[in-house]
Amino acid sequence: MTEASPIVLIVDDETQIRRFLRTGFELNGFVVHEASTGAEAIRTATLRPLDLVIVDLGLPDMDGIEVVERIRSWSSVPIIVLSVRSSEAEKVRLLEAGADDYVVKPFGMAELLARVRVALRRQMRAVSGEPTVKAGPLTIDLSARAVLLNGTRLALTPKEYRLLQVLAQHAGNVVTHQHLLKEVWGTTHLHDTHYLRIFVRKLRQKIEPHPDSPRILVTELGVGYRLAQPEADNGAFAVIQSAPLQAPAKP
Amino acid sequence: MPRALNFDRVRSELRHIAATLGLVGVVTALLIPVIEVSGLRHGSAAYLIPVLIAAVRWGIVPSVVAAVCGVVASAFFFYPPRYSLQISDPHEVLNLILFIVVAVVVSQLATRLKRELELSRQREIDMRDLYAFSRRLAVAFDVSDIHAAIEDHLATIMQRKVVLFAGAREASMSGGQHAGTSIPPQVLAAAAETALEPRDPAGGLTVTLDSGEVWLVRPVSPRNLELGVIAVNFGRESPERIDELRNRVDAVLADATATLERLGVAHAISEARMRSQTDQLREALIGSVSHELRTPLASILGAATVLAAAPALANEKKLKALAHDVRDEAERLNNDIQNLLDATRISSDGIKPRVEWADPQDIVNSAVDRCRYRLTDRRIALDLPADLPLVQVDPVLVQQALVQIFDNAVKYSSPGSQIAVSARAQDGRLVVTVSDEGAGITADEHPQIWKRFTRSERHTATTSGSGLGLWIANAFIAANGGKITAASAGPGQGSTVTIELPATQAAVPQLETDTDD
Numbered sequence: 026m027t028e029a030s031p032i033v034l035i036v037d038d039e040t041q042i043r044r045f046l047r048t049g050f051e052l053n054g055f056v057v058h059e060a061s062t063g064a065e066a067i068r069t070a071t072l073r074p075l076d077l078v079i080v081d082l083g084l085p086d087m088d089g090i091e092v093v094e095r096i097r098s099w100s101s102v103p104i105i106v107l108s109v110r111s112s113e114a115e116k117v118r119l120l121e122a123g124a125d126d127y128v129v130k131p132f133g134m135a136e137l138l139a140r141v142r143v144a145l146r147r148q149m150r151a152v153s154g155e156p157t158v159k160a161g162p163l164t165i166d167l168s169a170r171a172v173l174l175n176g177t178r179l180a181l182t183p184k185e186y187r188l189l190q191v192l193a194q195h196a197g198n199v200v201t202h203q204h205l206l207k208e209v210w211g212t213t214h215l216h217d218t219h220y221l222r223i224f225v226r227k228l229r230q231k232i233e234p235h236p237d238s239p240r241i242l243v244t245e246l247g248v249g250y251r252l253a254q255p256e257a258d259n260g261a262f263a264v265i266q267s268a269p270l271q272a273p274a275k276p
Numbered sequence: 277m278p279r280a281l282n283f284d285r286v287r288s289e290l291r292h293i294a295a296t297l298g299l300v301g302v303v304t305a306l307l308i309p310v311i312e313v314s315g316l317r318h319g320s321a322a323y324l325i326p327v328l329i330a331a332v333r334w335g336i337v338p339s340v341v342a343a344v345c346g347v348v349a350s351a352f353f354f355y356p357p358r359y360s361l362q363i364s365d366p367h368e369v370l371n372l373i374l375f376i377v378v379a380v381v382v383s384q385l386a387t388r389l390k391r392e393l394e395l396s397r398q399r400e401i402d403m404r405d406l407y408a409f410s411r412r413l414a415v416a417f418d419v420s421d422i423h424a425a426i427e428d429h430l431a432t433i434m435q436r437k438v439v440l441f442a443g444a445r446e447a448s449m450s451g452g453q454h455a456g457t458s459i460p461p462q463v464l465a466a467a468a469e470t471a472l473e474p475r476d477p478a479g480g481l482t483v484t485l486d487s488g489e490v491w492l493v494r495p496v497s498p499r500n501l502e503l504g505v506i507a508v509n510f511g512r513e514s515p516e517r518i519d520e521l522r523n524r525v526d527a528v529l530a531d532a533t534a535t536l537e538r539l540g541v542a543h544a545i546s547e548a549r550m551r552s553q554t555d556q557l558r559e560a561l562i563g564s565v566s567h568e569l570r571t572p573l574a575s576i577l578g579a580a581t582v583l584a585a586a587p588a589l590a591n592e593k594k595l596k597a598l599a600h601d602v603r604d605e606a607e608r609l610n611n612d613i614q615n616l617l618d619a620t621r622i623s624s625d626g627i628k629p630r631v632e633w634a635d636p637q638d639i640v641n642s643a644v645d646r647c648r649y650r651l652t653d654r655r656i657a658l659d660l661p662a663d664l665p666l667v668q669v670d671p672v673l674v675q676q677a678l679v680q681i682f683d684n685a686v687k688y689s690s691p692g693s694q695i696a697v698s699a700r701a702q703d704g705r706l707v708v709t710v711s712d713e714g715a716g717i718t719a720d721e722h723p724q725i726w727k728r729f730t731r732s733e734r735h736t737a738t739t740s741g742s743g744l745g746l747w748i749a750n751a752f753i754a755a756n757g758g759k760i761t762a763a764s765a766g767p768g769q770g771s772t773v774t775i776e777l778p779a780t781q782a783a784v785p786q787l788e789t790d791t792d793d
Contacts, residue, residue: 041575049582109570113630113672131574131610133581133603202632219633222666226635230662237637237660244638247630247672 031145032056032074036066036092037081037107046079049134063087070096076148077141080124082108082115090122097123101151103144105137113247117201120248126198143197143254150196158193160241160252163232165193174232184209185228188221192242192252201249225250292334293341299326300345304353311354320350320375327379331386339383346379347372405432413544422545423504426496426536430506433528436521437509440496441467460485463507466493471505474498482522488512492525497533502545555623562620566613573613577606611683615744618676619728622748627755629670636664636699636706639671643678644697651682653691659698665779667706669756674777677749677760681710681773684746687739689714689770706779711772717764725762726750734767753777 033055035046040061047057058073060066063084070078078096082089093104106119106127116127125144128137150158156168164173172179172189181189191208192200205221206214214220225244229236243253303326307319323346331339351361355368363369412425427440439459462483470480470493480494490510496503506529510521583589584599621627637660644656685695693713700707715735717725724730731743746762753760757778764771 039571039575041572042578045575045579045582049578049585052582052586109574131570131577131606134578134585135581217633219666222633222635222638226662237662238641238658244635244642246634246638246642246675247632247670 030054030056031076032058033077033079033141034058034060034066034069034073034075035079036060036063036084036089037079038062038083038085039081042081042107045134046137049138053138061085063089063092066092067095070100070102075100075102077145078102078104079137079141080104080106082106082119090119090124093119093122093124101148103141103148105140105144107132116199116248117203120199120201121203146254147195147197158196158252158254160193160196160254162234163241165189167193172232179231181228181231185224185231188224188228189232189252192250196252197254199245199249199251205249221250289334289337292330292338296326296330296334296338296342297345299329300342300349302326303346304349308353319354320346320371323347323350323375324379324382327383328386331383332390335390336383336387339387340380343376343379343383347376350375402433405429422548426504426532427506430496430508430528430532433532434508434525436511439463439467439507439509441471441505441507459507460489460491463491463493466491467505467507470495471501474501474505482510482518490518492522494525494529496529497536500533500537503533503536559620559623562616566617566620569613570610573606573610577603577610580606612742615742615748618748619744622751627673627751629673629755631668631670631756633666633668634671634674636660636667636708637662639669639674640678640697640699640708642671643675643682646675646679647682647686650686651695654686654689655692655694657694657696659696661699663701664699665701665706667777667779669758669777673752673756674758674775677752677775678708678710680745680749680752681775684773685710685712685714685771688712688735701779704779706777708775708777709772710775711770713770715771716767716769717762717771718767722762722764726760749773 031054033050035043035050035057036059037043037046038061043059043061047059050057055077058069058075060069063086066078066080066084069075080089080092084092089106089108093106096102096104103125104123106124107130108115108119108127109130119127125147126140128140149155156166158165158167162175164176165171166173167190170186170190172181172186187209188205191205202218202221203215206217209224210217210220225242226236229239229242233239233241241253243251245251300323303322307322311319323342326342327339327346330342348361350372351363352359355363355365355372357364363372409425409429412428413422415421423440423442427438430440431438460483462485466481466483474480474495476494480492483491483493485491489512492508492510494506495501496506508521508525510518513521580599580603584596584603589596589599640658640660644651644658682695689695689712695713696709696711698709718732718734721732721734724732725746727743728747729743730747750760753775759776760773761776762771762773
């Protein structure tokens with residue numbers, strides 16, 4: 026984390042949810058602001074400097090997705106959406122509206138914090154212009170257009186590199202099928218998911234230590250792919266899970 | 277009787293008489309050589325054959341014709357003087373008179389036999405129709421089943437296209453489509469009106485379309501509107517014919533309503549209606565209760581994870597364990613509620629799969645991932661070849677079905693046992709099997725396992741569950757055009773659940789896959 030405490034805005038109409046999120050974030054060194062309506066959230070976002078916004082989808086005055094769109098219209102602050110067991114179509118809609126990630130309720134604090142760290146790190150990288158992305162044994166040098174596995178340079182076809190590049194630019198976050206197809210194959214192939222499947226298979230053969238149980242290029246069923254990244258604070262190589270209820274195992 | 281029908285009848289009668297004459301000719305042709313060779317004189321009895329055939333097949337008129345022709349032919353060909361209608365011997369005259377009396381009596385008897393045969397055949401057909409109808413009514417579960425049964429029954433007995441509307445709402449809302457056939461809007465409007473307030477309950481009204489087609493719209497029963505409104509397509513017919521058809525419809529409907537009333541159809545309909553309302557109410561209740569339960573669960577689960585990780589509890593092992601218990605139980609409750617929600621989704625809205633090309637490996641891996649904590653003390657053996665075909669399914673539904681199967685495997689097997697998951701391509705299908713070393717399935721349990729809220733009595737005391745899991749899995753796989761089966765060598769021998777999904781080859785042009793930018 027940075028020297029200064031990151032500032033997070035929690036937007037949820039339920040007091041109990043806000044309370045546990047505030048406690049959880051404060052225990053992890055965040056400064057917390059709260060908003061219980063969409064209008065209040067937008068006002069706070071314009072008035073205060075923020076490092077992160079957590080938005081609940083069901084707000085009393087407007088749809089959470091509208092809050093995402095409004096904030097995104099002027100700010101690049103990372104936004105993570107809390108939704109009730111949403112359909113995959115809704116997740117895609119959220120990501121396309123500009124949300125960085127989503128967490129499905131009910132969720133554990135650890136799961137949310139993992140997402141938050143990924144989002145903050147991506148923001149930091151964007152600001153500093155850091156050209157390399159690390160994902161476990163894989164290093165992607167975006168400026169040199171080079172991909173290294175355990176220090177050895179990999180030979181990738183231009184399309185394979187392009188796919189990895191788009192994922193690396195959003196390292197840690199989900200990138201939707203549509204976005205990947207548009208970036209790699211162009212707008213005429215937006216629905217040819219099978220291209221993507223076949224390419225990902227090939228790419229996994231090259232970059233994954235165990236291609237049949239991938240840990241770097243991770244599938245988000247029905248939504249897209251994400252380039253999984255190691256946790257910054259403990260250095261462990263952890264897959265960030267998307268499904269609800271993935272809190273750590275029983276002690 | 278309209279003339280058209282008479283004309284038809286005369287024509288067929290003439291055809292039968294011609295055939296009879298032919299028969300008499302054949303008999304004569306056969307008799308002449310026999311008589312010539314043997315010298316027998318009394319061949320006239322042989323003419324009873326055409327008389328009998330004509331009587332049984334074509335009725336009284338042709339058979340009398342056969343008798344008369346037989347007499348004439350006997351007189352002409354066989355009685356001396358031959359080849360003349362004169363008869364010399366008075367005995368022969370008596371013979372011929374006796375012959376004609378016998379022929380007429382026989383033809384009478386044969387005709388009556390024929391009529392009775394036809395009648396009993398028709399009665400048998402009617403009985404069979406009625407039996408099939410009553411059987412369908414007996415198994416009809418809801419109002420629409422009953423209406424479909426009535427519709428088919430009427431269509432069978434009237435030999436015309438028949439459409440039955442349950443009520444005004446159905447008539448106005450069906451949008452011109454009814455059981456796959458299109459119905460003209462004028463007919464729909466008439467049906468809607470008739471269902472609400474029939475202008476002429478007994479007779480109904482006819483609708484003539486621009487194309488000349490005529491439809492009759494009337495209540496099935498003038499006394500009981502619950503039975504619905506019927507529309508019959510008469511096609512293009514003359515006014516006289518339409519009148520005749522209307523009379524027939526009246527007769528058939530009077531008959532049918534009597535049957536319907538005897539079978540208690542109206543009662544069955546209102547009962548089915550009540551049952552479906554109860555079902556709807558139950559589904560709505562489950563849906564809203566589950567939703568309401570989930571909201572506080574999110575706070576409970578979230579708060580428990582914050583507590584469990586709080587620095588204040590870092591050295592308080594027992595308190596930490598309590599917080600973990602709260603979290604785990606909240607998760608369990610959440611899973612149960614999720615199952616209830618899925619069940620409501622299946623039975624109320626039906627499932628709408630979001631089909632896309634998916635990699636079977638991804639689906640299985642993600643299902644294993646989701647169950648990771650439930651699977652911690654089982655040995656998982658994954659066998660996923662790298663060259664599995666892509667499948668066109670809703671990957672999330674298939675994953676959720678797999679999660680239910682894993683859950684079940686864990687529930688009925690002991691810690692340390694193995695759960696093997698494998699996937700294979702086979703005859704254009706993707707076959708995924710999940711085998712455990714658990715309690716297995718007995719022959720008695722086998723037909724029950726896919727049913728809703730069904731749990732085996734062997735396990736109710738030792739394991740908890742709602743009996744929804746496999747039912748949900750089955751529904752999700754079926755929604756993807758797949759099939760799910762279970763097999764077991766017996767109790768304690770473990771069980772294998774097999775999912776089959778259609779797999780067609782994805783077309784990827786080679787150029788697209790490897791070309792450079």
